[in-house]
Amino acid sequence: MEKLEKIISDLEAEYRRFDDLLTGLNHRQWELETRFYGWTIFDEAAHIAFFDHEALLAAENPRLFRQRSVRVMEIIRTASHWPEHFNAMLGEKHPSGLLENWRKCRKRLLTALSELGAGDRLPWYGPDLSVASFATARLMETWAHSQDVRDLLGKRRINGPELFHIARLGVSTFAWSFKIRGLTPPELIPRIELTAPSGETWAWGSPDACSRIWGTARDFCLVVTQRRNFRETGLNWQGPHVAEWLSIAQAFAGIPQNPPVPGKEYKDKPDKGQDQKP
Numbered sequence: 437m438e439k440l441e442k443i444i445s446d447l448e449a450e451y452r453r454f455d456d457l458l459t460g461l462n463h464r465q466w467e468l469e470t471r472f473y474g475w476t477i478f479d480e481a482a483h484i485a486f487f488d489h490e491a492l493l494a495a496e497n498p499r500l501f502r503q504r505s506v507r508v509m510e511i512i513r514t515a516s517h518w519p520e521h522f523n524a525m526l527g528e529k530h531p532s533g534l535l536e537n538w539r540k541c542r543k544r545l546l547t548a549l550s551e552l553g554a555g556d557r558l559p560w561y562g563p564d565l566s567v568a569s570f571a572t573a574r575l576m577e578t579w580a581h582s583q584d585v586r587d588l589l590g591k592r593r594i595n596g597p598e599l600f601h602i603a604r605l606g607v608s609t610f611a612w613s614f615k616i617r618g619l620t621p622p623e624l625i626p627r628i629e630l631t632a633p634s635g636e637t638w639a640w641g642s643p644d645a646c647s648r649i650w651g652t653a654r655d656f657c658l659v660v661t662q663r664r665n666f667r668e669t670g671l672n673w674q675g676p677h678v679a680e681w682l683s684i685a686q687a688f689a690g691i692p693q694n695p696p697v698p699g700k701e702y703k704d705k706p707d708k709g710q711d712q713k714p
């Protein structure tokens with residue numbers, strides 16, 4: 437249970453960091469467009485609030501969640517601009533109401549997840565997830581969409597051990613990234629060695645693997661959440677299929693999507709002494 441408690445605690449902390457980033461924005465700032473498909477800051481926050489609402493349904497009323505998921509997946513597959521639909525389903529038009537709604541919802545969600553066992557499974561937009569994976573997915577989404585806002589505002593992020601959950605999710609969705617594109621995944625994942633913000637090394641895969649990825653946990657998480665093109669990070673790689681995976685890596689559910697094209701400039705840089713390559 438300690439592992440699940442840690443994930444939920446880190447999720448709660450990530451919610452607070454995003455909330456702190458949003459609190460105090462003026463009306464004009466809420467309408468600024470991020471680089472994420474032209475979504476506004478309001479759209480980014482509403483996206484997290486909407487899917488936290490759906491996550492709460494998955495935990496409290498799985499049958500209703502599954503009924504609503506049909507419409508949600510229809511929007512994901514066919515709509516060119518998701519916020520137009522999901523914002524309407526959320527029913528909040530003003531930042532103050534959005535934040536109030538989200539704070540209440542996420543508090544209930546955290547409580548609901550805490551009352552479940554780590555091995556219990558919940559429905560989502562793809563295979564059912566264990567509670568631990570479910571909470572990790574919410575942390576990953578919140579981290580990724582808050583990154584869009586930080587990129588726009590030039591707000592520096594100091595990463596911490598919460599990156600481990602996102603990196604591990606990125607590794608566990610190796611095969612998924614291929615399968616949702618109708619591709620046959622390689623049999624073995626590459627050896628992945630990441631430098632954590634603390635300076636320690638997080639590793640997955642066989643030490644003897646001929647395919648390898650190494651670099652910072654920050655860069656890897658930005659790639660698997662499709663917030664950076666892998667060729668514009670400090671990641672290093674070698675071996676067959678590795679560049680192919682990094683070009684399509686997708687740690688989130690839904691339909692296959694693509695990372696940013698190269699050539700974009702970002703204001704958010706690693707903090708001095710944080711996430712540096714060895």
